[in-house]
Amino acid sequence: MNDGRRAVVQRPQSLEPLATHYCPGCGHGTAHKLVAQAIDELDLQEIAIGCAPVGCSAIMPRYFDVDMILGPHGRAPAVATGFKRALPEKIVFCYQGDGDMAAIGTAEIIHAAARGENITCFLINNAIYGMTGGQMAPTTLIDQVTTTTPLGRVKERAGSPLRMSEILATVDEAAYVERVSVDNPKNIRKAQKAVKKAFQYQMENRGFSMVEILSPCPTGWRMSPTDSRAWLVENLMEVFPLGLLKDKWEEQAT
Amino acid sequence: MAEIVLIKGNEAAGKAAIMAGCTHYYGYPITPQNEIPEYMSLHLPEAGGTFIQAESETSSINMMFGSAAAGMRTMTSTSGPGYSLMLEGLSHFAAAELPCVLVLVSRGGPGGGSLESTQLDYFSVTKGGAHGGYRNIVLAPMDVQEFFDHTQMAFDLADKYRMVAVVLTEATLGNMAKPIEIKRVHAVPSEELPAKDWVMRGKAGKKKKLIVGGAAPGFGSFNDLNELNRHLADKYRTVALNETRYEAIEIEEADVVVVAFGITAGGVKQSLIQLNQEGYRAGMIRPITLFPFPTEIIRKTSERVKKFLVVEGNMGQMVEDVQFAVGDKAEVSFLGKAEGLISLEEIYSAIRSLCEKG
Ligand SMILES: Cc1ncc(C[n+]2csc(CCOP(=O)(O)OP(=O)(O)O)c2C)c(N)n1
Ligand code: SF4
Numbered sequence: 382m383n384d385g386r387r388a389v390v391q392r393p394q395s396l397e398p399l400a401t402h403y404c405p406g407c408g409h410g411t412a413h414k415l416v417a418q419a420i421d422e423l424d425l426q427e428i429a430i431g432c433a434p435v436g437c438s439a440i441m442p443r444y445f446d447v448d449m450i451l452g453p454h455g456r457a458p459a460v461a462t463g464f465k466r467a468l469p470e471k472i473v474f475c476y477q478g479d480g481d482m483a484a485i486g487t488a489e490i491i492h493a494a495a496r497g498e499n500i501t502c503f504l505i506n507n508a509i510y511g512m513t514g515g516q517m518a519p520t521t522l523i524d525q526v527t528t529t530t531p532l533g534r535v536k537e538r539a540g541s542p543l544r545m546s547e548i549l550a551t552v553d554e555a556a557y558v559e560r561v562s563v564d565n566p567k568n569i570r571k572a573q574k575a576v577k578k579a580f581q582y583q584m585e586n587r588g589f590s591m592v593e594i595l596s597p598c599p600t601g602w603r604m605s606p607t608d609s610r611a612w613l614v615e616n617l618m619e620v621f622p623l624g625l626l627k628d629k630w631e632e633q634a635t
Numbered sequence: 636m637a638e639i640v641l642i643k644g645n646e647a648a649g650k651a652a653i654m655a656g657c658t659h660y661y662g663y664p665i666t667p668q669n670e671i672p673e674y675m676s677l678h679l680p681e682a683g684g685t686f687i688q689a690e691s692e693t694s695s696i697n698m699m700f701g702s703a704a705a706g707m708r709t710m711t712s713t714s715g716p717g718y719s720l721m722l723e724g725l726s727h728f729a730a731a732e733l734p735c736v737l738v739l740v741s742r743g744g745p746g747g748g749s750l751e752s753t754q755l756d757y758f759s760v761t762k763g764g765a766h767g768g769y770r771n772i773v774l775a776p777m778d779v780q781e782f783f784d785h786t787q788m789a790f791d792l793a794d795k796y797r798m799v800a801v802v803l804t805e806a807t808l809g810n811m812a813k814p815i816e817i818k819r820v821h822a823v824p825s826e827e828l829p830a831k832d833w834v835m836r837g838k839a840g841k842k843k844k845l846i847v848g849g850a851a852p853g854f855g856s857f858n859d860l861n862e863l864n865r866h867l868a869d870k871y872r873t874v875a876l877n878e879t880r881y882e883a884i885e886i887e888e889a890d891v892v893v894v895a896f897g898i899t900a901g902g903v904k905q906s907l908i909q910l911n912q913e914g915y916r917a918g919m920i921r922p923i924t925l926f927p928f929p930t931e932i933i934r935k936t937s938e939r940v941k942k943f944l945v946v947e948g949n950m951g952q953m954v955e956d957v958q959f960a961v962g963d964k965a966e967v968s969f970l971g972k973a974e975g976l977i978s979l980e981e982i983y984s985a986i987r988s989l990c991e992k993g
Contacts, residue, residue, distance in 0.1 A: 463701025492690035
């Protein structure tokens with residue numbers, strides 16, 4: 382518009398003008414926005430292909446204005462592999478919850494990384510199964526109460542949380558792995574940079590990249606949106622520390 | 636003159652796939668079909684295609700899902716336990732209406748089973764197999780030549796109907812070497828194949844495309860699952876009308892009609908030659924497609940012929956479809972075995988004693 386006004390904040394073009402079904406305070410909305418912003422900034426909307434998960438964000442193909450595939454629970458990295466190998470000039474990304482990636486889909490993500498697939502994966506870690514009503518996830522913290530750990534997660538019976546970023550960072554062919562969070566504006570800005578970098582790596586054919594995003598699930602955690610942010614910082618970040626876990630290209634440069 | 640080569644069934648399937656334009660093969664080793672991924676690992680990249688040895692059959696089928704969404708002709712091959720792992724993916728193929736070619740070389744079962752040649756996967760393959768009540772097109776080759784031909788045809792059928800097309804065969808056929816004619820065959824002439832206008836290429840200025848293994852409002856092509864399921868049922872009816880294939884041998888004069896598929900039908904064919912020479916009047920209906928099943932010809936035949944014999948490499952699966960076609964118009968006998976081939980003597984004696992029985 383040329384009426385002298387300048388947009389300060391705008392909906393990313395790669396998102397549809399729709400209200401989402403996500404609960405108040407849910408991190409998925411912010412994570413969607415970060416992914417869509419990166420797609421816009423890198424001018425990828427025309428060539429981006431998203432592989433959606435099964436989880437609360439299974440509905441994301443409705444919200445994104447890019448081509449999207451929704452396959453079975455946990456299999457997005459295999460679907461993305463098949464697409465990218467067919468049309469390598471497209472930019473292919475996976476968006477997965479922690480149940481999707483770190484439980485049912487562990488084989489798919491680890492082997493996509495092991496093959497060094499030139500794809501970009503996002504892990505939305507909210508330490509719980511949101512969609513199915515708040516059951517334990519592989520990322521659920523010790524003592525965390527969920528509907529299937531009603532007395533808290535007990536290590537002796539239910540094991541300990543799995544750190545996907547740390548695991549993937551050990552895979553030789555993984556190029557870039559970073560953990561970020563969307564709990565406050567400062568961290569969101571950092572997350573924005575990481576998400577963009579992950580796409581850039583694919584554009585530059587640098588191989589497999591993964592950004593893990595710590596994300597509140599106030600409904601699953603049975604907390605207010607504000608309390609859930611504080612809980613994320615105090616508890617989730619303790620077990621899942623933020624930061625760069627691997628950058629193969631920087632390591633090679635130094 | 637067409638080229639004649641001596642080739643193993645499994646390798647013939649690999650060769651056929653490449654000739655039919657398969658560009659993306661994904662698979663996981665399992666006996667008795669290992670020659671297919673081995674063949675593809677060398678020859679598909681030579682032809683400019685992609686071979687990946689996946690981390691599991693679950694991943695193979697989902698890699699295919701991605702390549703099929705991109706419009707590629709894609710194939711996998713497996714045996715029983717691997718097929719079971721693919722079922723989740725196959726149900727999603729059915730829902731998303733993506734083409735898929737799957738070669739299933741059966742072995743013993745259930746469970747881990749054995750490496751014996753069987754026809755134990757008939758139910759699972761022809762009735763859908765996974766959740767959600769979908770259908771696969773199923774071709775059942777009788778010999779190595781047909782294994783080669785059917786593999787090519789499966790790509791046309793999968794593309795035409797946007798369905799999973801299974802080539803169902805047995806360990807014996809996969810590992811048997813025979814001279815075959817190397818020629819290009821089509822189930823649908825290339826020019827009659829519908830354009831793949833649903834293929835995903837990135838938005839590129841147009842409306843976004845969604846490929847979804849299911850249905851929901853504002854999501855994919857169907858408003859709800861009812862709409863999707865009605866559409867699929869219509870499609871399966873069309874497939875039944877257009878694509879039912881069978882071979883009928885000497886059924887006009889027969890007292891006994893045998894129904895058998897795959898390599899078992901080969902055994903029946905040989906026995907029939909001898910029986911007919913000896914003056915017995917027996918014929919065969921050999922379903923070439925197991926879905927769609929040749930119900931109509933069996934029903935029509937049962938109006939005259941009163942004795943049917945079903946021979947299968949299992950404890951009785953296709954016999955249910957034959958019984959359904961025949962109703963109470965004729966008697967249906969069964970000869971089956973779930974481990975190893977049924978011998979020619981067993982087949983011969985079963986047909987003969989039926990012919991002799993009043
Ligand atoms: C094969 C299969 N098993 C189970 C389910 C049920 N299911 C749907 S979503 C989900 C977990 C989702 O949790 P997560 O990946 O953490 O995503 P969130 O909903 O928390 O964003 C499960 C178990 C399914 N759809 N498919
Ligand atoms: S249940 Fe949790 S993850 Fe799902 S929409 Fe609600 S807050 Fe978000």
